[in-house]
Amino acid sequence: MGQLYLNKVQKFYGDFEVIKGVQLDVKDGEFIVFVGPSGCGKSTLLRMIAGLDATSGGDIVIDGIRVNDLPPVKRGIAMVFQSYALYPHMSVFENIAFPLRVEKMAEDKIKAKVEHAARILHLEQRLEQKPGMLSGGQRQRVAIGRAIVREPKIFLFDEPLSNLDAALRADMRIELAKLHRQLKATMIYVTHDQVEAMTMADRIVVLNGGHIAQCGAPLELYHKPANLFVAGFIGNPKMNMLPVTCKGTSAEGVLIDYQGQTATLPVDGTRAKAGETLTLGIRPEHLLLDTGDLNVTVVPTVIERLGAQTVAYASLDGKAENFCAMLPGTIGIRPEQPLPLGIKAADCHLFDADGQAFERRVSLTDIDLNLLGTTAA
């Protein structure tokens, strides 16, 4: 078992509240990713779960037992660090075996466990080598092996791939996803890389300024961001944001005005008031080379041809910098050449003056609804 429950967890450094009453329920076997900008508190929260940092308030509960006052070794967790933390003078075998030697486990048991971990991580041929002879990815696997042999209830990963180059990171993402399937263990993984979060997580916890901005399945966060922060953070290139005026609400949704063009967006507008300035959110891939419910003309400044797609960074009305459109790879556009684009009302996101999303009413027919979890925080 590896259930984790965080109840109103707080952390103060002096008067500075770094973690602000985080509430989270992690199910046994879940792969949870903490993601957020630098300084939002991801590592602090992970270190509190590990027992490396004391908790200022609230409860950390693992399998029904409050562990706030237990030292790290008694919590049933194993942590893998960005720095690998390997002993350079020891062989791969001894590095993996290290925590078992500390426990004074019998030699034959140690051998069986290390060889089992080495098989899972494809390190069988490396067991006699020293870490200095290994690549970055192999070293990280040794560090993961050292966690595996402890058979923890919960694996904690603190940015484990950030020292690797892009190609190796992509490979290791796949390896870690396989490892999770194989071990069926609870894993909590910290990263600032939203691609890692989107591709590996069962649920993503987006942290902002020490609180949970949203927690949900990757596609739920993508298609139903709860607020402007999550909308801007999840998705690459970023969602485009435009100021619009609320003209009123109806059974169909919220009527908005963008520079004299009106459209009804199918969102729950019970909170919307006529005259308010709202924020319209449009994902780059939802800009069409066709007429839409709203239409804009952008002037591309930078054009990135990625092959399958062409990404145009553009100005809009001379105002919005870096307005971004993701278009078919075959399109023939040039910098400075005005480009008319359409937007369907059903594709739009809408946020109030406080940055909270109006819930979208559209049925997300293009998504397997089983992938959309429920918002848990």
Ligand SMILES: Nc1ncnc2c1ncn2[C@@H]1O[C@H](COP(=O)(O)OP(=O)(O)OP(=O)(O)O)[C@@H](O)[C@H]1O
């Ligand atoms: N020992 C400490 N003393 C005082 N402040 C600290 C300490 N450790 C962390 N902080 C502060 O707590 C906040 C959260 O830090 P934390 O390392 O958890 O952020 P993070 O989201 O993991 O950032 P990054 O992605 O840059 O690693 C930051 O503002 C940081 O300056």
